[in-house]
Amino acid sequence: MHVREADALLTPMINVKHLSKNYGATRAVAGISFEVKQGEKFILLGTSGCGKTTTLKMLNRLIEPSAGEISIQARKITAQQPEMLRRSIGYILQGNSLFPHYTVAENIAVVPRLLGWSRDRTDARVKELLEKLHLPREYANYYPAQLSGGQQQRVNIARGLAADPPIILMDEPFGALDPVTRTHIRKELVQLDEYEKKTIVMVTHDIDEAFEIGDRICLMDKGRIQQQGTAAELLFKPASDFVRSFFSGHYLQAALKTVKLRDIWYGFDAEPGPVIMTSDYSIWDAMEKMGDKNAIYVADKNNGKVKRIGKDSLLRLFSEYTATLQ
C-alpha cells in the first residue's frame, strides 16, 4: 500500500479533543474527546440534556465550542468556512425539518444546488434516491405536508445523502416515528449501498438503535463521556455503575443482539443443511429466523463450514458465554 493511503486509513476521519460548551453556568459539554474512523458508525447515546445535540452541532459548526478542538480529515474545522464545511457533511435531523414550501424534489436537491450541480445531474440523483428509499416517483412534486411522517423521514434521509457527503451527522433521525416504522426505516438506511462507506455520527437515546447501528457507542451523562467502546464492551465491561444501570433494564435483549453466533461457534456440530445465515449474525437474529423450528443451518463466512444450530444449545451456549464475560 502507498504510504499516503496508509496514513489516510490511520488518520481518524473526525478527531475531537477536550471539547466543551458552556451556556452561562450550564456545562452542556464538559471536556470530551473521541475519534471516529473512516466508515465507522459512531453513536452518541444518553439521556435527555446530556449534551448529545450540542456535541453534534459543534462538528459542523452550527455551534462554536467554548474550548477544545475538532479536526475533520486532519484539518481543523475552524480553518474552514462553516458553509463549505456543511456542504461536505450531511445532516439529518429529527421530524419536521423539511422546507414546507419546497417540493420533495426541491428539498432533496438543496445541497446539490448549492454545489452548482447541473439540472440533469440533480434530477437523476433525486430520482435515484426516491427509488432507493422506496418512495414513488410522483412524490417528487408533492409538498412535505402531503406525506406521512415516515415518508417525510425518508425524504429527510434522501436530502442528507443527496450530494454523497463522506460524513453524515444524524440527530434522533427516527425519533418522531412509531416503533414499527422506525425499525423499517432504520433497516432501509442500513441496507442502502451508499451506507457502508459513510462515516456516521448518530445521536440517539434508544439503546436498540445504538446497538443495531453503532460500531462504537459513546455513552454520555451531564456533558461527560461515561464510556466509549463497542456494544459488547459497554454491556459486559461497564466502566461504572452509571453505565451498568443505564443498560440494566435492557440487558438481556441487548446481549442477545450483541453476541454473535461466531462467539459460540465452537459449541455446535458440523452438519450439512440448507444455510440461511452466516455466523456473523447475532443470537437474536438466529432466534428470529428459527421461529418455531428446532434448528437452523449456519455457515462460517471465512471457510464455508456449515453447522447445525439447535434451539436449546443456542440458549445454553449463549448463557455460558455471557457468564464468562461478567
Ligand SMILES: Nc1ncnc2c1ncn2[C@@H]1O[C@H](COP(=O)(O)OP(=O)(O)OP(=O)(O)O)[C@@H](O)[C@H]1O
Ligand atoms: N442554546 C442554549 N442555551 C442554554 N442552554 C442550552 C442551550 N442549548 C442546550 N442547552 C443546555 O445544554 C444541555 C445539553 O443540551 P443538548 O441539547 O445538547 O442535550 P441532548 O443530549 O441533545 O438532549 P435531548 O436528548 O433532550 O435532545 C442541556 O442542559 C440544555 O438545557
Ligand SMILES: [Mg+2]
Ligand atoms: Mg438533542
